[in-house]
Amino acid sequence: MAILEVKGVGKRFGGLHALSDVNLSVQENIVHAIIGPNGAGKSTLLNCLVGKLMPDTGSVLFQGQSVLGRKPHEINQMGISRVFQTPEIFGDLSVLENMLIPVFAKRDGSFRLHPFETVEHEAEVIDKAMEMLVEVNMADKRNMHAAALSRGDKRRLEMAMCLVQEPKLLLLDEPTAGMARANTNKTIDLLKQIMDQRDITMAIIEHDMHVVFSLADRITVLAQGTPLVEDTPENIKGHPKVKEAYLGETAA
Amino acid sequence: MLGLNRKDTTFLIIVVLLTLFTPFLMQPFSEGSAMAQFNGGYPDLMAKVAIFGIFAMGFNILFGLTGYLSFGHAAFLGVGSYSAVWMFKLLTLNVFPAIILAVIIGGVFSLVIGYISLRRSGIYFSILTLAMAEMSYRLAYSVLTPITNGETGLQVRATDPRIFDGEGAADYPNLFGLELSTSQKWEVLGHVFTFNVGYYFCALIAIVMFYLSMRIFRSPFGLILRATKSNQQRLSYTGLSTRPYALAAFVISGMYAGLAGGLLAAMDPLAGAERMVWTASGEVVIMTILGGAGTLLGPVLGAGAIKYLENIFSKINENVLHEWFHFMPEWLADPIVFILSRFTGEGWHLTLGLMFMAVVIFLPGGLIEGGQRIANRFRKKPPEDDDAEHHPKAAPHVAE
Amino acid sequence: MDAIFLQILNGLDKGSAYALIALGLTLIFGTLGVVNFAHGALFMIGAFCAVTLQKLFNLSYQVIDETQKDFLGNPLKVDVPYLESWFGPEFGIALMDWSVPLAIFFAIPIMVLVGFVMERGLIKHFYKRPHADQILVTFGLAIVLQEIVKYFYGANPIQTGAPDVFRGALDFGVMFGFEPNAIIYPYWRLVYFLFSAVLISGVFAFLRFTTFGMVVRAGMADRETVGLLGINIDKRFTIMFGVAAAVAGLAGVMYAPILAPNYHMGMDFLVLSFVVVVVGGMGSLPGAVAAGFLLGILQSFASMNEVKAIIPGIDQVIIYLVAIIILLTRPRGLMGKRGVMEE
Numbered sequence: 001m002a003i004l005e006v007k008g009v010g011k012r013f014g015g016l017h018a019l020s021d022v023n024l025s026v027q028e029n030i031v032h033a034i035i036g037p038n039g040a041g042k043s044t045l046l047n048c049l050v051g052k053l054m055p056d057t058g059s060v061l062f063q064g065q066s067v068l069g070r071k072p073h074e075i076n077q078m079g080i081s082r083v084f085q086t087p088e089i090f091g092d093l094s095v096l097e098n099m100l101i102p103v104f105a106k107r108d109g110s111f112r113l114h115p116f117e118t119v120e121h122e123a124e125v126i127d128k129a130m131e132m133l134v135e136v137n138m139a140d141k142r143n144m145h146a147a148a149l150s151r152g153d154k155r156r157l158e159m160a161m162c163l164v165q166e167p168k169l170l171l172l173d174e175p176t177a178g179m180a181r182a183n184t185n186k187t188i189d190l191l192k193q194i195m196d197q198r199d200i201t202m203a204i205i206e207h208d209m210h211v212v213f214s215l216a217d218r219i220t221v222l223a224q225g226t227p228l229v230e231d232t233p234e235n236i237k238g239h240p241k242v243k244e245a246y247l248g249e250t251a252a
Numbered sequence: 253m254l255g256l257n258r259k260d261t262t263f264l265i266i267v268v269l270l271t272l273f274t275p276f277l278m279q280p281f282s283e284g285s286a287m288a289q290f291n292g293g294y295p296d297l298m299a300k301v302a303i304f305g306i307f308a309m310g311f312n313i314l315f316g317l318t319g320y321l322s323f324g325h326a327a328f329l330g331v332g333s334y335s336a337v338w339m340f341k342l343l344t345l346n347v348f349p350a351i352i353l354a355v356i357i358g359g360v361f362s363l364v365i366g367y368i369s370l371r372r373s374g375i376y377f378s379i380l381t382l383a384m385a386e387m388s389y390r391l392a393y394s395v396l397t398p399i400t401n402g403e404t405g406l407q408v409r410a411t412d413p414r415i416f417d418g419e420g421a422a423d424y425p426n427l428f429g430l431e432l433s434t435s436q437k438w439e440v441l442g443h444v445f446t447f448n449v450g451y452y453f454c455a456l457i458a459i460v461m462f463y464l465s466m467r468i469f470r471s472p473f474g475l476i477l478r479a480t481k482s483n484q485q486r487l488s489y490t491g492l493s494t495r496p497y498a499l500a501a502f503v504i505s506g507m508y509a510g511l512a513g514g515l516l517a518a519m520d521p522l523a524g525a526e527r528m529v530w531t532a533s534g535e536v537v538i539m540t541i542l543g544g545a546g547t548l549l550g551p552v553l554g555a556g557a558i559k560y561l562e563n564i565f566s567k568i569n570e571n572v573l574h575e576w577f578h579f580m581p582e583w584l585a586d587p588i589v590f591i592l593s594r595f596t597g598e599g600w601h602l603t604l605g606l607m608f609m610a611v612v613i614f615l616p617g618g619l620i621e622g623g624q625r626i627a628n629r630f631r632k633k634p635p636e637d638d639d640a641e642h643h644p645k646a647a648p649h650v651a652e
Numbered sequence: 653m654d655a656i657f658l659q660i661l662n663g664l665d666k667g668s669a670y671a672l673i674a675l676g677l678t679l680i681f682g683t684l685g686v687v688n689f690a691h692g693a694l695f696m697i698g699a700f701c702a703v704t705l706q707k708l709f710n711l712s713y714q715v716i717d718e719t720q721k722d723f724l725g726n727p728l729k730v731d732v733p734y735l736e737s738w739f740g741p742e743f744g745i746a747l748m749d750w751s752v753p754l755a756i757f758f759a760i761p762i763m764v765l766v767g768f769v770m771e772r773g774l775i776k777h778f779y780k781r782p783h784a785d786q787i788l789v790t791f792g793l794a795i796v797l798q799e800i801v802k803y804f805y806g807a808n809p810i811q812t813g814a815p816d817v818f819r820g821a822l823d824f825g826v827m828f829g830f831e832p833n834a835i836i837y838p839y840w841r842l843v844y845f846l847f848s849a850v851l852i853s854g855v856f857a858f859l860r861f862t863t864f865g866m867v868v869r870a871g872m873a874d875r876e877t878v879g880l881l882g883i884n885i886d887k888r889f890t891i892m893f894g895v896a897a898a899v900a901g902l903a904g905v906m907y908a909p910i911l912a913p914n915y916h917m918g919m920d921f922l923v924l925s926f927v928v929v930v931v932g933g934m935g936s937l938p939g940a941v942a943a944g945f946l947l948g949i950l951q952s953f954a955s956m957n958e959v960k961a962i963i964p965g966i967d968q969v970i971i972y973l974v975a976i977i978i979l980l981t982r983p984r985g986l987m988g989k990r991g992v993m994e995e
Binding site: 050071072073076077081082088089090091092093097100101102104105106108109110111113114115116117118119120121122125158161165 | 256257467470471473474487489493494
């Protein structure tokens with residue numbers, strides 16, 4: 001069953017067609033990679049999915065409900081989380097506090113005025129946050145200033161902040177960008193582990209073919225704002241069109 | 253106790269004790285001694301410290317937590333004062349209806365201004381609040397004269413209806429008949445301590461407001477406000493709607509400001525538009541930064557420091573300085589007096605400006621950070637990390 | 653018709669001042685990325701340059717004039733300005749009379765110096781700090797500057813006269829076929845408008861036609877790239893700070909006869925100028941100028957009795973109202989570039 005359905009989405013910036021007639025359907029409980037050369041419109045597409053950009057045409061359905069016109073926080077509350085290319089975390093807060101916020105957001109919805117409750121008394125919330133920190137091996141860093149974390153730890157923290165909300169769909173924007181090979185492999189393992197243990201779907205934008213072919217169950221190739229082809233990794237590898245448009249420049 | 257952990261309870265008790273004993277603490281020098289002019293233990297000043305402490309505490313909930321820099325908070329103080337004086341005129345000189353209305357009107361006013369201003373962030377937010385406050389100020393001076401009494405300011409008159417006050421009721425703001433201006437003096441060993449009803453009333457309210465702001469700081473709401481300051485993008489992708497949170501903080505701080513305005517009117521029953529001018533908004537910014545934005549106690553310390561210095565410094569004129577330095581030969585005393593007098597008396601604002609610049613340049617965390625640096629030097633160990641709240645790092649003040 | 657014409661004229665001089673201050677603010681913001689709350693103080697210092705020169709020119713010594721007697725029959729002491737005795741009565745007195753326009757030459761070096769000292773001494777350290785810190789520190793500086801001026805010149809406004817030739821007013825209406833005395837416009841305000849037009853064109857020409865200006869404009873658009881080309885952009889930006897200070901100062905010098913300078917005039921103009929900058933669009937020089945004139949003229953329209961009768965108090969708030977509406981509907985302002993200071 002398709003969890004995310006993108007139909008005929010188009011987006012223009014002035015005279016530039018960033019996206020035109022994009023059709024894409026992401027099946028449940030798989031890793032779906034979106035690849036394509038620079039400027040193919042991958043990031044624009046992602047921004048259309050999370051409410052940062054409003055497409056000019058087309059529709060985006062998540063579990064049968066339209067996400068268009070909704071704000072990022074509403075889309076998150078529907079069950080879509082996003083990991084950014086450069087980690088977006090709350091730098092001024094401690095690691096544990098970073099984890100508490102998504103748990104509160106999940107429990108209380110997008111706005112709740114609770115000025116006279118006390119964070120310390122929210123044992124359930126704290127337990128849940130700690131559990132997640134243990135899972136990503138960051139429990140010992142819970143009192144650190146998040147800004148002081150290493151880049152890799154920031155990424156893990158951001159991932160944990162998304163996962164603790166138990167999203168149905170996790171969008172990852174180049175999760176291994178700028179990483180050394182060893183760390184890339186660690187991330188791949190982490191993502192595989194997440195897929196095994198959770199009821200989750202992932203859509204990944206990625207440049208690194210090693211990551212894509214290790215993880216993806218389906219691949220969509222985007223070129224010049226339109227999907228060129230969508231298939232399994234095995235078929236994509238040998239696809240002449242893809243080679244021509246894309247692999248030629250990186251798979252050498 | 254009271255929903256606080258042990259450390260915060262201790263902290264609160266210390267603050268309560270400090271507040272209750274302020275009439276002693278601010279009166280350390282015996283009457284008639286050379287240092288007597290540094291005594292700040294007179295009711296008017298102490299009450300002002302408490303009132304502006306409340307104002308700054310409220311401002312800090314907005315600025316310190318969310319990073320939204322409002323340059324228009326004096327408007328809420330002003331409407332608070334106007335509402336309180338109107339209650340005095342129409343209903344009764346008992347202060348309770350007055351301050352309750354002041355809080356409500358402060359809240360309503362800040363809801364409107366906040367709703368509009370929070371559509372933008374960063375410098376645009378600052379300019380929007382500045383523009384709205386200036387508008388309120390100018391309207392209070394001109395067309396709204398029937399409500400505000402224009403340049404003269406709103407005052408309580410003998411002809412006012414005061415429908416709840418019977419014959420022979422107190423003709424000064426009071427607590428069920430006990431006038432706020434009532435003072436009790438106590439002389440010990442040449443010291444004179446003054447205990448004033450008005451001060452203790454303001455101080456009690458300040459303690460309650462401090463407790464409330466402590467609860468807000470420790471709440472999930474406070475946590476989310478701090479997250480607003482840190483990274484709004486992440487916050488909205490985490491499923492939280494940032495604007496209502498910022499608006500709630502704005503309204504809460506507006507209510508604090510309204511309360512402070514009401515109390516100002518209770519201590520001295522008149523209200524004028526000059527309380528709303530934008531430089532008055534600047535003053536609360538200065539207080540908050542000087543003490544330490546984002547810390548619990550900092551803004552109160554900042555308000556205390558500025559009000560105290562303002563009172564003491566502006567009293568020190570050249571004659572006083574000459575008296576101090578009369579033990580020196582004249583050729584030495586004269587230049588010293590000349591230089592010092594530039595910064596005292598009339599020159600107090602110069603000191604204020606320089607002090608403020610120094611804090612922004614060298615000590616962005618304010619007095620609290622300064623105190624911690626000194627404490628750390630003595631303890632000779634690095635600052636602890638587990639207490640991020642009491643040790644805020646110098647962080648960007650404006651929500652990006 | 654003539655009433656409308658008159659209001660446009662009336663708006664021009666205030667608009668000129670707004671435009672000049674806003675131009676400087678935008679230059680500083682666009683080049684250095686600094687929000688300068690002390691810019692109003694520069695305008696004020698400029699006005700006090702005019703006051704100072706007038707005072708200097710009027711320095712006198714006393715002589716005993718045997719020809720005049722007081723009521724006791726003693727010879728009268730008369731003040732003779734040094735200028736009069738040095739340059740003779742005619743030229744000396746003309747100098748005194750023309751002290752405000754001459755103060756331009758006196759003010760330029762002073763303002764450029766003040767600008768350099770400010771930039772090198774303080775602002776430089778705040779490039780990387782958040783805008784709120786910049787606002788706060790320059791706000792502190794503005795307080796300090798105005799207190800210093802207050803110490804030297806007192807708290808009261810100081811009347812500073814324009815040259816005699818420009819006293820009086822021009823009957824503008826007659827020139828355009830209206831009734832005599834329908835549109836009367838003081839000469840000095842006309843001078844002010846022309847002066848600001850020249851100054852604004854000068855700044856624009858400087859930015860457009862000189863290599864220096866081209867580099868600065870390129871730097872405003874993309875500072876990093878220009879830096880990569882090996883051009884020392886910081887030094888040029890420092891010079892631009894001096895230029896902006898001089899522009900604000902000259903606006904102040906020439907405004908002295910219109911509004912008697914007082915120490916807090918800077919703060920009064922600052923808020924309005926910021927509003928002008930925001931309306932024009934943060935970082936847009938033409939926007940700042942256009943918005944300055946637009947708001948000046950709108951303000952004078954709002955103070956017409958006919959308008960006030962319909963909307964009471966509108967004259968007091970029109971500028972803020974326009975700013976709020978613009979900020980809410982068009983956050984980039986009239987001519988602002990996309991992405992400047994937006995999230």
